[in-house]
Amino acid sequence: MQASRARLFKEYKEVQREKVVDPDIQLVCDDSNIFKWTALIKGPSETPYEGGVFQLAFSVPEQYPLQPPQVRFLTKIFHPNVHFKTGEICLDILKNAWSPAWTLQSVCRAIIALMAHPEPDSPLNCDSGNLLRSGDIRGFQSMARMYTRLAAMPKKG
Amino acid sequence: MDSEDDMLDAESVDDFYSGDTATDSDNDDGADYEFMGNDSDDSDDIAVSRQQKNYTVLEEAEIRRHQEDDITTVSTVLSIPEVAASILLRHYHWSVSNVHEAWFADEDRVRKDVGLLEKPVVEYSNARELRELTCGICFETYPLDRINTAACGHPFCSACWTGYISTSINDGPGCLMLRCPDPSCGAAVGQDMVNMLASDEDKEKYSRYLLRSYIEDNRKTKWCPAPGCEYAVEFVVGSGSYDVTCLCSYGFCWNCTEEAHRPVDCGTVAKWILKNSAESENMNWILANSKPCPKCKRPIEKNQGCMHITCTPPCKFEFCWLCLGAWLDHGERTGGFYACNRYEAAKQEGVYDEAERRREMAKNSLERYTHYYERWATNQSSRQKALADLQQMQNVHLEKLSDKQSQPESQLKFIIEAWLQIVECRRVLKWTYAYGFYLPEHEQAKRQFFEYLQGEAEAGLERLHQCAEKDLQTYLSADGPSNDFNDFRTKLAGLTSVTRNYFENLVRALENGLSDVNSQGACSKTTSSNSVGGGSKGKGGRGRGAPRSGGPSRNSDDSSGWSCDQCTYLNVGSPTECQMCHQRRQNT
Numbered sequence: 001m002q003a004s005r006a007r008l009f010k011e012y013k014e015v016q017r018e019k020v021v022d023p024d025i026q027l028v029c030d031d032s033n034i035f036k037w038t039a040l041i042k043g044p045s046e047t048p049y050e051g052g053v054f055q056l057a058f059s060v061p062e063q064y065p066l067q068p069p070q071v072r073f074l075t076k077i078f079h080p081n082v083h084f085k086t087g088e089i090c091l092d093i094l095k096n097a098w099s100p101a102w103t104l105q106s107v108c109r110a111i112i113a114l115m116a117h118p119e120p121d122s123p124l125n126c127d128s129g130n131l132l133r134s135g136d137i138r139g140f141q142s143m144a145r146m147y148t149r150l151a152a153m154p155k156k157g
Numbered sequence: 158m159d160s161e162d163d164m165l166d167a168e169s170v171d172d173f174y175s176g177d178t179a180t181d182s183d184n185d186d187g188a189d190y191e192f193m194g195n196d197s198d199d200s201d202d203i204a205v206s207r208q209q210k211n212y213t214v215l216e217e218a219e220i221r222r223h224q225e226d227d228i229t230t231v232s233t234v235l236s237i238p239e240v241a242a243s244i245l246l247r248h249y250h251w252s253v254s255n256v257h258e259a260w261f262a263d264e265d266r267v268r269k270d271v272g273l274l275e276k277p278v279v280e281y282s283n284a285r286e287l288r289e290l291t292c293g294i295c296f297e298t299y300p301l302d303r304i305n306t307a308a309c310g311h312p313f314c315s316a317c318w319t320g321y322i323s324t325s326i327n328d329g330p331g332c333l334m335l336r337c338p339d340p341s342c343g344a345a346v347g348q349d350m351v352n353m354l355a356s357d358e359d360k361e362k363y364s365r366y367l368l369r370s371y372i373e374d375n376r377k378t379k380w381c382p383a384p385g386c387e388y389a390v391e392f393v394v395g396s397g398s399y400d401v402t403c404l405c406s407y408g409f410c411w412n413c414t415e416e417a418h419r420p421v422d423c424g425t426v427a428k429w430i431l432k433n434s435a436e437s438e439n440m441n442w443i444l445a446n447s448k449p450c451p452k453c454k455r456p457i458e459k460n461q462g463c464m465h466i467t468c469t470p471p472c473k474f475e476f477c478w479l480c481l482g483a484w485l486d487h488g489e490r491t492g493g494f495y496a497c498n499r500y501e502a503a504k505q506e507g508v509y510d511e512a513e514r515r516r517e518m519a520k521n522s523l524e525r526y527t528h529y530y531e532r533w534a535t536n537q538s539s540r541q542k543a544l545a546d547l548q549q550m551q552n553v554h555l556e557k558l559s560d561k562q563s564q565p566e567s568q569l570k571f572i573i574e575a576w577l578q579i580v581e582c583r584r585v586l587k588w589t590y591a592y593g594f595y596l597p598e599h600e601q602a603k604r605q606f607f608e609y610l611q612g613e614a615e616a617g618l619e620r621l622h623q624c625a626e627k628d629l630q631t632y633l634s635a636d637g638p639s640n641d642f643n644d645f646r647t648k649l650a651g652l653t654s655v656t657r658n659y660f661e662n663l664v665r666a667l668e669n670g671l672s673d674v675n676s677q678g679a680c681s682k683t684t685s686s687n688s689v690g691g692g693s694k695g696k697g698g699r700g701r702g703a704p705r706s707g708g709p710s711r712n713s714d715d716s717s718g719w720s721c722d723q724c725t726y727l728n729v730g731s732p733t734e735c736q737m738c739h740q741r742r743q744n745t
Binding site for chain 2: 003006007010011014066067093100102
C-alpha cells in the first residue's frame with residue numbers, strides 16, 4: 001500500500017513535468033484518491049480516430065506496480081480490441097505481459113499505439129474485428145470515424 | 158454343414174492356443190519348474206521379469222540427481238554457469254541433446270531466445286551513477302549496495318526485486334521463465350537471483366516448480382497419477398506396452414495416464430470413460446425426449462414435421478412416430494398418413510401406456526450399454542476387494558498361516574503371487590467388457606469367439622479365486638500342520654501360472670484384434686455353442702470320429718495334444734504329465 005502510494009506520487013510529479021513533453025496525453029489524478037486516475041488521449045493521426053479526444057479511466061490496485069492497473073475507455077470507441085459497451089481493453093501489457101517498469105504514462109502510449117494498430121484476431125468487439133478480417137477496410141474506417149465524430153469530438157453548435 | 162463349421166471354428170480356437178501357448182510354455186518351463194518345486198525367495202521378481210522393463214520409477218531424490226546431472230553436463234559442455242544451463246534446459250524441455258544441437262547450430266540466436274546475455278546492455282560511466290542508481294520500479298534513488306541487476310544491468314532495488322519475484326512465483330510455474338522487469342529487455346532471471354532475493358517460502362516454491370518442470374516438461378517422464386503418490390516414471394518411448402507399475406503399486410498407462418487398460422487401446426478407454434460419465438445424465442433426457450429407431454435403436458428426437466420418420470443413414474428405416482411400426486404398413490389402410498389410426502385405435506383400447514412404452518424403448522438401446530457397464534464395474538469392485546484381501550493376506554494372514562502350518566513365510570509367497578494374479582486378472586477382465594461394448598455387432602464370428610474367450614477367462618479366474626480364498630481358509634483355521642498342504646501349494650501355484658498364461662494370451666489376442674478370426678470368421682457364423690462349451694479347448698469336433706460323448710475324457714487325440722483335467726491346459730508334448738501344473742494325466 002505504502003509502496004504503491006509512493007510510486008504513484010512519483011508518477012504524479014513526473015506527469016506535472018512531462019505535460020508539455022507529450023501533448024497527446026493528459027493524465028489527471030483524482031483529487032481525493034491517488035488510486036483513481038483519468039486520462040485524455042488524442043486519436044492518432046492518419047487513423048479514423050484522428051481529431052477525437054478519448055477519455056480513459058484508471059483504477060490502480062494496491063499491489064501496483066507489481067500488478068497492472070485496470071484501464072477502460074469512458075468515451076465510446078469502435079475498435080476491435082475495445083469492448084463496445086464497457087470500454088474494457090484487450091491489451092497484453094495490461095494482462096499477462098505486464099511489467100512493473102511500465103507507468104501510467106507508458107500505458108497511455110501503448111493504448112494510443114493499439115488504436116493505430118488494431119489486432120483483429122483477438123477481438124473484444126467482434127463486429128469491428130470481422131470487418132477488418134474480411135478485408136472491408138473502408139467499412140471499418142467509416143464506422144470508426146462515425147463513432148469518433150459522435151462521441152469523441154466536441155459538438156458543433 | 159453344421160459339423161464342418163464346427164470343425165473350422167474348433168481349429169481357429171486350436172490355433173489360438175497351440176500357437177501362442179506352445180511357444181510360451183517352452184520359455185516358461187524353467188521358471189515354472191523352479192517356481193513349482195521349491196519356492197524361490199524372490200518370487201516377487203517373477204511377475205516383473207516376465208515383461209521386459211521399459212521404464213524406471215524415480216523417487217524425488219533420484220529426480221533431483223538426474224536433473225542436477227543434466228544441468229552439470231550442459232554446463233560443462235557449453236562452459237556456461239549452472240544457472241544458465243538450467244534455464245537453457247528448461248527452455249528445451251530438459252533434452253540435453255536438443256540443447257546441444259541448438260546451441261552449436263546458432264549460439265547467438267539461442268542466447269537471444271532464452272535471454273542469456275553475454276554482457277550488460279546498460280553501462281554506467283558517470284560519477285554519480287557509480288555511487289547511486291534509480292530503481293526502475295519505485296523510482297527511488299539508492300546506493301549501489303541496495304541495487305540488484307540481472308545480466309542486463311537494468312537497476313532495481315532489492316525490495317522491488319523481492320516483490321517482483323514473489324508475484325511471479327505466486328502466479329505459478331511461469332516464474333521459471335522470469336525475465337528482467339524492463340519491458341524492452343529479455344534477460345533471464347535465474348535461480349541464483351531468486352535464492353538471493355526471495356523469501357524462504359518463495360525459494361521453496363520455486364525449487365518445487367523447477368523439480369516439477371523436470372518431470373512435466375520432459376517428454377520421457379510423467380508423474381504417477383495415483384493420489385498422493387510422489388514418484389515419477391521414466392519411459393523409453395516407442396518400446397512396446399505402455400502399461401507401467403509405480404512403486405506405490407498403482408498400475409497405469411503411460412500414454413494416457415488412465416489406469417492400466419490392456420488389452421483395450423487408449424482411444425477406446427477415453428471413449429468408454431466419457432460414456433460412463435455422460436451416460437447417467439443423458440439417460441434421463443433421452444428417456445424423456447426421444448424414441449429409439451425401431452430398427453437400429455439409435456435415439457431420435459422429433460423436433461418438427463410429420464409422423465413419417467426416416468432414420469439417418471446407414472439405417473434409413475422409415476417408420477411411424479406414433480406407433481413405431483414400419484411406414485410401409487401405413488397409408489390409406491391405416492387411416493391416412495398423418496394420423497395413425499392403428500395407434501389411435503390401440504390407444505383407445507388402452508394397449509399403449511405411453512410412458513411405459515417410451516421407457517421400454519429407451520431401455521432397449523441402453524440395455525446393451527448397461528450390460529457391459531455393470532460387468533465392467535463389478536470387476537472393478539472385485540479388483541478393489543481383491544486388493545484389500547491381498548493387503549490383509551500380507552499383513553495378517555500370512556504370519557498366522559506360517560505358524561499354523563509350520564512353514565517359513567518365504568515359502569508362502571505363492572499365495573501372494575496368486576493374489577497378485579487375481580488382481581491383475583480382474584483388471585484385464587474389466588477392460589474386456591469395454592472391449593466387448595465396442596466390438597462391432599455385425600462381426601458375429603469375432604463376437605462369439607470373444608465371448609467364448611471371455612467366458613473361459615472368467616471361469617479360470619473363478620477357479621483361482623475360489624482356491625486362493627475358500628481352500629485357503631481350511632488351512633488357516635486348521636489346528637496344526639495339514640498333511641495335504643503341499644498339495645494345496647501345487648494346486649494354487651499351478652492355477653496361478655495357468656491363469657496367468659491364459660490371460661496373457663487373451664490380452665495378446667484382443668490386442669491384435671482377434672485376427673485369428675478374420676481368416677475363418679465368415680464360416681463360423683452358424684457355430685452353435687456346443688462346439689465352444691466345456692472346459693477343453695476346442696478339441697471336440699475334429700471330425701474323424703473323435704469321442705464327442707462329452708465329459709473331460711474326450712481328450713484322447715494325442716496327435717494334437719490333450720487338455721489337463723485339473724488346469725485345462727492343452728498339452729502338446731508331454732504324454733503323461735501336464736506341462737503346466739504337473740498333474741498326472743488321467744483317463745488315458
